[in-house]
Amino acid sequence: MKHSYLTLLILILLGTFSSKAQQDPQYTQYMYNTQVVNPAYAGNREALSFGLLYRTQWVNFGDGAPNTGTFTVNSPVGDNMGLGLSVVNDRIGPSIETNFNIDYSYSIRTSESAKLSFGLKAGLDILNVDFSKLNIYDGNDPYFSENNIDNKLQPQIGAGIYYNTEKFYAGLSVPNFLTTKHFDKNSIANTTIETTAAERMHYFLIAGYVFDLSDNLKFKPATLFKMVSGSPLQADVSANFLLYDKVTLGAAYRWSAAMSGLVGFQATDQIFIGFAYDYQTTDIEAYSDGSYEVMLRFELFNKPERVLTPRFF
Numbered sequence: 001m002k003h004s005y006l007t008l009l010i011l012i013l014l015g016t017f018s019s020k021a022q023q024d025p026q027y028t029q030y031m032y033n034t035q036v037v038n039p040a041y042a043g044n045r046e047a048l049s050f051g052l053l054y055r056t057q058w059v060n061f062g063d064g065a066p067n068t069g070t071f072t073v074n075s076p077v078g079d080n081m082g083l084g085l086s087v088v089n090d091r092i093g094p095s096i097e098t099n100f101n102i103d104y105s106y107s108i109r110t111s112e113s114a115k116l117s118f119g120l121k122a123g124l125d126i127l128n129v130d131f132s133k134l135n136i137y138d139g140n141d142p143y144f145s146e147n148n149i150d151n152k153l154q155p156q157i158g159a160g161i162y163y164n165t166e167k168f169y170a171g172l173s174v175p176n177f178l179t180t181k182h183f184d185k186n187s188i189a190n191t192t193i194e195t196t197a198a199e200r201m202h203y204f205l206i207a208g209y210v211f212d213l214s215d216n217l218k219f220k221p222a223t224l225f226k227m228v229s230g231s232p233l234q235a236d237v238s239a240n241f242l243l244y245d246k247v248t249l250g251a252a253y254r255w256s257a258a259m260s261g262l263v264g265f266q267a268t269d270q271i272f273i274g275f276a277y278d279y280q281t282t283d284i285e286a287y288s289d290g291s292y293e294v295m296l297r298f299e300l301f302n303k304p305e306r307v308l309t310p311r312f313f
Contacts (some may be wrong), residue, residue: 038173039103040119040162043082064093121158
């Protein structure tokens, strides 16, 4: 039964028979993974910063359930610029999609404690689809009789703006302006079927603030809104508490989708480890054991005073 539901879900997500939109990967720990969606964040942490995140979604749902891995690295360059690399590998069912992007930012000081950054993102998206992994009812179905999709390349160009002070941040971005199609009617021989599974523009709005509740306790609310044509607005709201600048405990809610718990540890001045668990509030939870994320951030500081004044986002 699980495999039947999974096959149906995969077909929907692949855009079969005129699907109108395709969502980018989602993250519960988006507040620690900003560079992937907003290139203006590159160099913003004022350190050589490496990030790894792995998400496995709908555990025990069946073969082909989504999982996503990301790698980021960025560093300030000179006084006003940042440069980085972001890699995202997203797998669901028969498809594997990987994109490689160079991220560039230029910052302007708007006050002694505030900065406005502008970013550009450019790279390649690589798509592979192995239709043999699907449980197809009719093996002669012309839709699946063609060869697999191997290393289909699509360019990516995106941009973003990011504003921050010591306690507040907000950003608006479009990671990819190009609305390219994955499939078209000419890819299926002797049929008039036209598929429109396409990369649509995704708009990301992020914001957060740090409240000092006491000398050793900080409250860090954050939010992310993701908008894409043809899909409902996705809204994520999180509330994290930072104890002694070392331990983070929090909860999050994804509108009409999931409730989450988050834990983070600042193991050393250079190393941060985060973990998140999602409980689905949809019918999918009856067929899975939730979703999990783990992330690691490692930083090398080129200014000793930077360690004494930690960044909270």
